[in-house]
Amino acid sequence: MKFASIAVFLFGGLGWAFGQNSGTISGTLKQHSGEALPEATVELVELNKHTLTDQEGKFSFDHLTEGNYHVKIQVIGSDEKIVEVKVKDNEPAVINYQLEKENISVIQEITLSSVTNKFSKKESPYVSKLPLKNMETPQVYISVPKELIQEQIAVNLGSISKNIPGSGIPMLANQGRVTFLSRGFTTEPMVRNGISGFSYTTIDPANLEKIEAIKGPSATLFGSNLSTYGGLFNRVTKKPYNGFGGEVSYTAGSWNYNRFTVDVNTPVNKDKTVLFRLNGAATYQKSFQDLGFSNAISIAPSISYQINDRLSLLFDIEYGHEKGTSVVRFNPFLGSNKVQSIADMKFPYNRLFGSNDIAYETEMMNIFAQMNYKISDHWTSQTVLSRARSTIDGYITAINGVTDTTARLQVMKGNTNFIATNIQQNFIGDFQILGHRNRLVVGLDYYNNANSFDRVTVNGTAFDFTSNAPYAANQSTIDNLAASGTPRIEKNGDNSYAVYASDVFNITDKLLAMVSLRADRYQNLGVTNIAQNINTGDYWQTNFSPKFGLVYEVVKDKVSVFGNYMNGFTNKGGSDFYGNTFKPEQANQKEFGVKGDLFNHKLVGTISYYDIDVKNMVRQDPVNNLFSVQDGGQRSKGVELEFTANPFKGFNVIAGYAYNDSKMTKADDKVNGLRPALSGPSNLYNLWMSYQIMNGELKGLGIGFGGNKGNHSFQTNTTTAKVIIPSYTTLDAAVFYDHKNFRAGIKVNNLTNEQTWSVRLTPQNPTQVLGSIAYKF
Template structure:
């Protein structure tokens, strides 16, 4: 309890000066002033729009109601300029009179101007249907104009569901499945039959080989399909797509929230969110999000505790130049989750549910924890070159380290015994991503073009200093008195373990361009291309001093798309071709070097946004074909050949609806059919293991009272279901994971100054496993209380 108290005190001490800073911004008004409201073409307020008085070089930003105010202005005639990226600047002539505040409102003539910067359009009827993104295409492109499919989980849904980790947030993404936790807290999901990680942060590399606290998330974007053209393989490291974490940005105003969560297995969590302008003009803004969490496992052993701090700073330097800087820092200590790897050498067809593997046992102790530290730094500079062109410079630095004990449980030949595998030592990962984008929105004749041209440099550096050991055999069916392997036993085996002491790294140099060409007002064509040069610097063995495995590869990645809006801004049909690739090292028996492995996707579907955003949805069919896959050479087992192929095809559907006031519905369905077409004989024609269920469903329905004495009272109910899947699937061994249906329910009461809620996850205590055979927690109760200021 003392460590929890210390973390709470630390968060409070950090927030107190910020609160004082926000309150110190009050001042008296002299002279005159000007105030007004900026709205979109459809009348919705626009936040963070730059408003400047040219003669005085004095600026401010609109607040979350689209309002602005400039005070302490000497009487006289001035030019007021309204400007944001992606829209033409607008100048107004006005006269300031002493002691009076002039009013000047403005409604932008173009609807989709928010897509070049984080200008938030507020007031949408369906609070869960926010589909516009500055990151998916890097262009001012609406969802209905984009030939790529993506899902967005906004903070409003995250808050209503009391989703306290990335795994819980991903429940709202069609096809994500049960999240797979790695031993250091890192989480991965399924997407179109492939493992997909949350490697992107604000559209660029932001991987973390540790747990990622969602306290600073504005939303999560699941971008579907091979996406190497704009993101590269370092970010889009899956043919299924990528997950992009969009962080909360500072806003124009003082406010925030303090919340506490408590629940089953000694769950305790405290979060803070404080925002304040830094200067009187409100062009410098600061926001701090922080959280500290402690939780015991539902199993006989296991715990996690962490602290996360995420400051953000924005500065509208001039009416054309803006700076955004934000940081993620996280530190955690915990024990590895159970990962069970049954022995596949025994020919059998068995379900994990029938193996008598204990659901609530960890087999290792709390005295073998790991510690992680994560630091991600993101800086972005936007400069409006002209009415039609914008420069965007981004630098992202991500660092993660792991120290301590990382464990897995390996089955021994037979059906009843296992031996823990433990890695002890230190590992560090450092990645740097530098991007320069030039974004244009212009016409050639009568034809509109939206074009991004970019350069991308990515450096990755890893270091390992650890030893792997295999622990004693444990019978997990006939449990004895002592079931958990001790730290003393593992430490005594370290001198006989297998060391890994090495450094490795790589560099990627890329250039890309993507143009959306309006053939007509309703018909758009997208043409994109990336050239990527990869340099693997090899593996440096610290013991021998020898570096091996260096190689270079160059790859082209195209992307094509067509969109036709059947009803402008309401209904569109689309088709696209997208590409992904992975660099492969080595050569075949004849000495021919391998080329990059490739995945090509064809997709077509329908997108709708009707009844004033009350019904928003997407239905699509995709077909991904992977070629140049390495497989064992049938003529020489010591080599590989590069002629393997794989197919993944399926149907996805997503829907958010607000049919009546107070009622919100989120639902999704994903069907995936994956198969090895040409491969090693052991898996030929089979569904790949770890690809997840063929069919998955997700839904969430909530209703809150909007009138009467109980206004603000609400209820939520939802769930996730999946068909059976495979942990191992070969011609001789099939280890299946049973189908599941996990249901959640909540009740909440929300007012302007506070919010209380109670949530039950896995209401029926359904027994379910991830693809790595990690048992999922039974029913968990969590209560929360939040104060807003």
């Protein structure tokens, strides 16, 4: 890549005397768009000194003696550039550079910010594992940046996901684990910075730069362990930057909600090649119900080291610890041929049916390390290691219906451990073939799961949930039942060995083609009964996962049309009645749509149509009911629309709509042709609008308003029984003031006190008020 313009200006002027070493070299590095390029490597060759550009793209070398110097600029995907500079005492030498064409760094994440449309931060090095702009990518993805998270005082992943079309009401598991919807499939935030970052516990958003919802089957690049047929959620964490700064904040609200966060960043050495950042949070809250609580703490340090102009390291850790009570998870009694709504069951909205001493404790530790080496002007090596561990101790509860008005508490007591190791090696190229630009990633991927269980499940006595009488389940009662229970003591695991390649070829400047393929060798280690030392269910499978895409930029960098064919898969063990071993389940997506980035980034959005066809699903054998057959299917089709807009100065909008038509196409008689229960509402809407005063004495004062809407969905949907979750409309409002030294805001969630439930029939918060204040330094 060449530079369109290189201007070297030597300015003379008055300055302060620094003896014989008073010379300076400074400058600014910009992208093709004119926006700053932070975190780029700059070297002063003669002195072997390195530095990084700051968030405004600026750099400097001070206290230099007179003489001639060479300044070397290194940007991944661009040719190395060396400029000769003459330094004189008290006469600063200024170097300003602008790249010839857009470049998205694969070493550091470069955030392309827009002064006007603050909610639009699309560019990502993770979606395609290549330096591609949104307009060049034949795949739909939505980003929720920290600016929106801060404005909405979104204190958990469920609050953040309100801004993602089709994500629905999050399903919260009993140990804090959260699950969203994507194109009719349940999807968890299993990916962090483009690699495994799973957690079966609460994930605190304190260290989030943004969340990316990458749509559609994405196993080709991310594997089946991290993605579902609907897509995946990638948590992009805050990285160290070149400068000292940060903030501390305190948030308080309804039901004794208290949250303290800290974000501190500082260079470690004089040359600012070693950078450190620390994010942390402590959150203490009670439930809106009669009982229930959660106390959590998280710490997330990160450090980056630019060793030289070609080699850099990034290392960070996520640690979290939480103690709390399980949320309500209600499984109603299913009578024959019964259609019922949770709103009519007389199940109390504000009761926990447990006690605060029936609590769990979780601990999570995610370690992430990345090494980047610039092999040449056109090739980069990227080595990534992730190690994730989640531990759950204590009591996890559910409520199971016995009759229309009675239920019993089910409690799982004990210990569970989940450990995942992911190692990736990517080689990323950006080069010319016969005058055509070619971007290629070739990767090796190893993934290991190792899980262990030591727990027992017990059932309490039946109680009348329509009665006002207290339900006296406590830790002593459960412990007595567990003492005579049969524990589950076992371990399981699997290995995945994969190689993948993805190539984007510029047929013309406006027409791009993507071809990708993954070869996956999967080893299921089976389940080992530790007490009996017996292992069962181990098997090997091989699978190939393709991906194709076309993009045509109708108007360069402003309007593009795209289409894709993508594949996802799930490994399946076992065999049918005749001894035929099962093959991996397959999901193939066809999609096309339009992307726009118009009016100087004031309107950015995507509209698409998709069709996902799942085949080889394992279902009960209709003839030999003790066995299974592999001929099941599911079809998920739909339309998605999302956009961010800045119609006029200070006014910003983010909105979306998702329609999903999902059906079981070949399945057991009880569900064939019906919408799967966990697919959520077929129509989902999201909207947030805010206005901030940009000038004058009230500069920084703003208001926000928005909401979410979904039609009815199902907890159970069969020909013999249905449990309906009613439609809902929730509205939120905020008032905020953003000053250069502090930020304050008040947010009201669920203004109309709407009663809503997740697909697990967990009651959601009624009207909640949050107030937050932050000091920035």
